[in-house]
Amino acid sequence: MSDVEEVEVVVAHSERVTLRVGDVFLKIDSNQTNIDVEVEAIALAPVPTPEILWRKPPVLAIAAVPGTALGVLGEPSTASPEAWAAAGAAIRTLHDAPLPPWPARRTRAEIEARLDAECEWLITSGALPRDLVTRNREIAELALRSPWTPVFAHGDLQITHVFVDGDKVTGIIDWSEASQGDAMFDLATLTLGHEERLPQVAAGYGLDRVDVEVVRAWWSLRSLSASRWLIEHGFDPDSPGCEFDVLRSRM
Template sequence: MAAVAEIEVVVAHQERATLRVGEAFLKIDTDEGRLDREVAAMELAPVPTAEVLWRKGPVLALGALKGKELGMLGEPSTASRQAWETVGAMAKRLHEAPLPPWKSRSAEEIAAELDVECHWLTANEVLPAELVNRNRALAETVFREWTPVFVHGDFQIRHVFVDGDEITGVLDWSEGAQGDAYADLATLTLGHEERLPEVVAGYGGDVDRELIRAWWSLRSLLASRWLVQHGFDPSAPGCEFDVLKAVK
């Protein structure tokens, strides 16, 4: 029997899992329609993505990307300043591309979820009510008039691969859709505020940093219960709870 390549779990939870097996990524998704949209989004995106090797039912095989992740939440990123600026420029290129046919969730849907999650955090005494309310007030400023752009939808640093100063590709396009540009910029820099100037420099133009901070609060409030219930630790240093505590 041939030797089996070492398996690395990139992301795994009850709905989706991404594994690295040798020179390939295996994406397993309980929603095959979401895989369909992911492949289509990768074809439309004007940025480097992984090569689609094959697709069989709920499993999508992608070619491995050169290099390593841009970083991890809770750990300092060792990627160069130029790499972070390049990611900012890449985000701008994506946001200026023609819109895909799918839309992200509406502001009304997100607001309703925010209400539920804030109630859970306070009712279960996971976080102090004052801290939750302070972040909620900031988070609600994202509900404004905005022009939809082509967003990645989950533009976290573990989905961006870098080799030196070069960005070799972006993974996990299952949330690619029409959405708010600031959501991508905030997801990319969540827990890495020190890298925000570099991303903004690469992105160019007039970037409202307070809106990025508002999205940090929103994403952290929305994600905390899910992380707790799926075996992740949002209270780890540099992670979601620290992001929320930084809001004064």
Template sequence: MGEVEVVVAHRERATLRVGDVFLKVDADQTRTDVEVEAMARAPVPTPHVLWREPPVLALAALPGTALGRLGEPSVASPAAWAAAGAAARVLHDAPLPPWPGRSLDELAWDLDVACGWLLTNGVLPTDVVTRNRRIAEAALRPWTPVFAHGDLQVAHVFVAGDEVTGVVDWSEACRGDALFDLAVLTLGHEEHLGDVVAGYGTDVDLDVVRAWWSFRCLRAIRWLVEHEFDPWPEIAVLRSRR
């Protein structure tokens, strides 16, 4: 038996690793319901569910390592990034899950609230918030829903060599915008956007992907601050947008 490693912990949930087993403790069992159902439906590799005793979900560790981390350079090969894009395409081509995602009106409201909080609390200069809000609004257009992971950040995609070995953390899976998944995957790793799109294998509106970068960061900062995480990688992305 190995040591207990705290992978992530905050007021809503915690993930612990003990040897080759991950224990996810979630206060909201609806999220766990979605995660288990989404993994069962997903046509890409996912962690094996060992057991579930609410509020704990036990998952087997995936082989390989994370594709990267937000705020850190990725050591994964361009081919591995392309494989991640190909995996996203397989997921997006799968039958839709039965539950919906957030509506355009809900997302627009989220953006308005997020920008208001950032300005009221002086987290970012007004020009940075205003500029990124203008960019983000381009993402809020009609789209054809796909089976979306919903939180396809680079740390949630595992690779070994040039192959994807699995995708973790499915609690945000829903009917969503394919380009949101691609944006979350490449957030902070713009140099690999071309690799991901090449692997994805179809035309991608890069302006919309970039719009989702701004949206994601604007909306995430408040949650990160309130849960005592450092939002500097998201702030760095927002400052870099032009």
């Protein structure tokens, strides 16, 4: 048997594991609906996506995309302003595409209920001061606005999920959260912890289509809602430039 390349553990927690072997990623998910969504979203999305090599539940094999990620949360991005603008343009192309046939994964009522539960946990656990949580909860309210127009949303558009080569977007990965969603949520997820890059993304996306205050509201809402999960799964939202710093900056 010939030797294989070194196996890199990209993500590993109780819900999913992603391994990299050479130019192949192996994704193992406890919820096969996530994989179903990823496969269908990749087929529908009018932007660069990874090639699906094969699927044998519970494993999905996809090819690595060329280029490098726009950056990493908590670290300065070395990508050019033009690359960030190109990311904004690619997201606009996605959002202008026909809606996927499945609805949003969570209703507004479910998002609000979770937000309130997470805020309570952050306060009672002592993870964050009450005034900090309360202020960000007030800001987050704008993200729960109504009405709003759904778009083909990626749903988890973290900075590490957008790859560029120079000033060109070469791939957008990890589509398991794709659905009919809020355009400003995608823009907020991409720029979380990189607020200074929002004008560049907005320039590529279309300034007339970006509601900066709603994006800021989503920064607060996402950071409040995700922090307990991050802590319980071995991540540190209090690392420099990460979720807790995002919340503190709102003060």
